[in-house]
Amino acid sequence: MTTKKAYKILASLPVYGPMYVSVTESGEPFYSEGFPVRFYKNDGTEWVANFQPGWTDFAEIIEFEKTQNLLVIARGTCYIMNPNDTKPIDVFGVGYCNIFKASKNRYVFQDQIDLTIFEQDGKHWNTERISWDGLAEIKVENNLVSGLAFYPMNSAEEWIEFQYDLDTKTLTGGSFYSF
CATH class of the missing domain: 2.40.10 (Thrombin, subunit H)
Known part of the structure; x- marks a missing residue:
């Protein structure tokens, strides 16, 4: 049995399909291209997040062992995300x-x-x-x-x-x- 990944890092924001969701620490909309990620929800639907980036080029996603939460590192800023939710659980850092x-x-x-x-x-x-x-x-x-x-x-x-x-x-x- 293969498990489907909960996310895919995108090269850029998609030009077709539903509008991306801005993910920021403050919750305010973010309109420039940041760190785009497609998330796959448990119900089979998907959504695209546009994470507001930090101050570096460092970008990565880390999966946890005991939870479906992910640690998204968006060019130096960290977001703890559940792929089923569009709001971050926590946000910290900018220069990692x-x-x-x-x-x-x-x-x-x-x-x-x-x-x-x-x-x-x-x-x-x-x-x-x-x-x-x-x-x-x-x-x-x-x-x-x-x-x-x-x-x-x-x-x-x-x-x-x-x-x-x-x-x-x-x-x-x-x-x-x-x-």
């Missing part, structure tokens, strides 16, 4: 540029100055600020996230190591509180 899988079915989203940890139950939280302006070489091993944080305050413009423990929510290193 990468995602990593961590232990306990968690995801770690990389922004330019901090991280967001997303739990399988839909809860999410941000770390404290780690960098003045940039994170690099991010690695996730079990419950530890490590990498480099940019420090532009001297002529060397150096990168300072950091480590973040997802379980204890403890930051070691980083550049934001270095001086």
Whole structure:
């Protein structure tokens, strides 16, 4: 038995058929082309969402193991969606540029100055600020996230190591509180 996918990422908004549904954090209509996705409802019907994008080029959809909800990453902004509903369950972020899988079915989203940890139950939280302006070489091993944080305050413009423990929510290193 094959299971039908609940969505399809589209190259552009369709020119024929029913009007797309704007999906935004505020609920206000969005008329420019954003991140278009076709959703297939349980009753066999379908609808097209036009997600208002964030500030990056990062776009992806993640399926969850124990629910039909999806995590739609629309160019840096995250939307938790149920394919049967046109309104998002939750919206967060605007500048995510990468995602990593961590232990306990968690995801770690990389922004330019901090991280967001997303739990399988839909809860999410941000770390404290780690960098003045940039994170690099991010690695996730079990419950530890490590990498480099940019420090532009001297002529060397150096990168300072950091480590973040997802379980204890403890930051070691980083550049934001270095001086």
